[in-house]
Amino acid sequence: MIVKELKTALFEQCFQVVEKRHQKIKQTISDIEESLLEETSSSAGDKHETGRAMLQIDRENAGRQLLEVENLQALVKKIDIRATSDYARLGSLIYTNQGAYFIGISIGAVAIGKTTYMCVALHSPIGNQLSGKKKGDVFLFNNLEYTVTQVS
Template identity: 40%
Template sequence: MNIKEELYKQCITYVNNRLQTIEEIISSNQKALQSETKSSAGDKHETGRAMLQLEMEKAGQQINGVVKMKETLSKINLKGSSEVAHLGCVIKTTKASFFLSISAGQLIVNNENYFAISVSSPIGRILLGKKEGDTFVFNTTKQTIKEIF
């Protein structure tokens, strides 16, 4: 399996794990909401329900984020190669290696570190459209693109 395919696979795993965690939170909150019975301390009961409701809304927003990540991953073409950085490219610079995909953080392939970054992240926006040999500054650090594949 090549580097790009392995990075892609790790991003899929990241998204699936995240979705599972969110679903577990929702399930747990639904059970808590159902088991909340009206007690003599009415205000305390209402506050608890409101907090659970807020948690459910937050989890719903997180699911929307996961759905967007899945959509982004579905647009990646692992076969294509390009001289210009675009979604699905691996970009090696003088300082780090990046996989333009979703914001999944640090991934390791063949004992080498890669950072899965979104094209809409600050560094992703800088890298998008760059070519091998191009230089850029990110967080006051100058970097040169050594390789794009």
């Protein structure tokens, strides 16, 4: 598989993960709002007020999660997989003696063909180490020596 196809496949994986999270959170918010409406039409009393308060807390938490996933969506939109560079940056595919990495968002391991790629965020610990590296650069991470063999 050529580099362009690999980067496209890895980008699509990142995009799909974020979209699934977004849809799940929106569904959760919808379910909570529906429960709030049902709670409003039920009988009054302490149990009723406690139920409403718990649902309000759940809705606030889901709202925060929605904001986080919307920030991830914005980050994914900034990934330019067509750009080429001799140094590692957002959207880069980096091969090292310890593994292959795609700098996008942190979704973990993605297998494509016989190779497993680690999709990492630029500001994750390994992303910080990879950022700005060029072919031949060496760095230590978790007491392992990494040598960059290719940046695409």
